[in-house]
Amino acid sequence: MRKTSAVLATLSLAALALSGCAAAPSFAGDSCDRAGSGDAVSNAVTVTGDFGAKPDVEVFAPAKFPETSFEDVVVGTGLPLIDETQVMTTELSIYSATTGELVFQSPYSDDSESLSNIATLAPQFPGLASVLECATGGSRVIAGVPADGVAEDTRSGLGLEEGDAAIVVVDLLKVYPSKAEGALQFNDARNMPTVVRAPDGTPGVIIPDTDAPKKIVTQTLIKGDGAEVEADQTPLVNLTVVGWDDHEVKTTTWGANPNLDLASTSPDVAKELVGKTVGSQVLVVTPASDSGPALAYVIDILGAVTAR
Numbered sequence: 001m002r003k004t005s006a007v008l009a010t011l012s013l014a015a016l017a018l019s020g021c022a023a024a025p026s027f028a029g030d031s032c033d034r035a036g037s038g039d040a041v042s043n044a045v046t047v048t049g050d051f052g053a054k055p056d057v058e059v060f061a062p063a064k065f066p067e068t069s070f071e072d073v074v075v076g077t078g079l080p081l082i083d084e085t086q087v088m089t090t091e092l093s094i095y096s097a098t099t100g101e102l103v104f105q106s107p108y109s110d111d112s113e114s115l116s117n118i119a120t121l122a123p124q125f126p127g128l129a130s131v132l133e134c135a136t137g138g139s140r141v142i143a144g145v146p147a148d149g150v151a152e153d154t155r156s157g158l159g160l161e162e163g164d165a166a167i168v169v170v171d172l173l174k175v176y177p178s179k180a181e182g183a184l185q186f187n188d189a190r191n192m193p194t195v196v197r198a199p200d201g202t203p204g205v206i207i208p209d210t211d212a213p214k215k216i217v218t219q220t221l222i223k224g225d226g227a228e229v230e231a232d233q234t235p236l237v238n239l240t241v242v243g244w245d246d247h248e249v250k251t252t253t254w255g256a257n258p259n260l261d262l263a264s265t266s267p268d269v270a271k272e273l274v275g276k277t278v279g280s281q282v283l284v285v286t287p288a289s290d291s292g293p294a295l296a297y298v299i300d301i302l303g304a305v306t307a308r
Helices: 039-044 126-132 152-158 267-272
Strands: 045-048 056-059 069-074 088-096 102-105 139-145 166-175 194-197 203-206 217-223 233-243 249-252 281-286 295-306
Touching: 039 045, 039 069, 039 139, 045 139, 056 088, 056 166, 126 139, 126 166, 203 233, 203 295, 267 281
Parallel strands: none
Antiparallel strands: 045 056, 069 139, 088 102, 088 166, 139 166, 194 203, 217 281, 233 249, 233 295, 281 295
């Protein structure tokens, strides 16, 4: 998996592991408004070319942006970015507003996939992060970001001069869901944990007052309508892990980065997701062993990434 840039952090397999980022609340939700303030950037740049391919860009330099300006030149029909930790894939072209020169461009290649989210982007490029709030998958966005909307290290890495604004063309290739969505499934819940869910999808896990199973048990709680997870893919998940005996939450990704490291940290659990559909919520209970206590995993399958 490639990185978008040496100076624009993306979420690698390690970065999307359980350590994640600090808790980040949802924003906007149903009140998403993409009206924007695009006059300034529309007057400063023209963008043509197919979505997902390197754009043809003409910058009428020098351009000034006293505040961030953006316009959706293509409006996609995919999911909206309604949460700072929601994972997305993008292609970027960045220009100096002062000189009009291209300072960075991602490969625009079908043979690799770059994963990021607003929470990771915000410390390095806060102006661009704010522009992407509520944008939908399949959209092409042009943004004019003033100098104070670009972190100093990012500015230096891009070769932007002091006080130089940035013009960014973003192709938002895909937005991943933030939680499981689908049909509730009936299971024999006897001697198995009960799962309740907050409106944002955060699960609560109630462990029964019984002994843990002696072998691994898997139940689909919500069946999504996405593609099946294949054996050679890395599942992108939100998860909560609760100890069976002490009822304590051992780890959770809710409010932090989703997880791409399950195959390494819990390979037996990851195997249980093969054949499950994206969008599903799966309960996996692992028995106690020499390596640790019995655990209950509640896993929302947000996507499946094929390493290239």
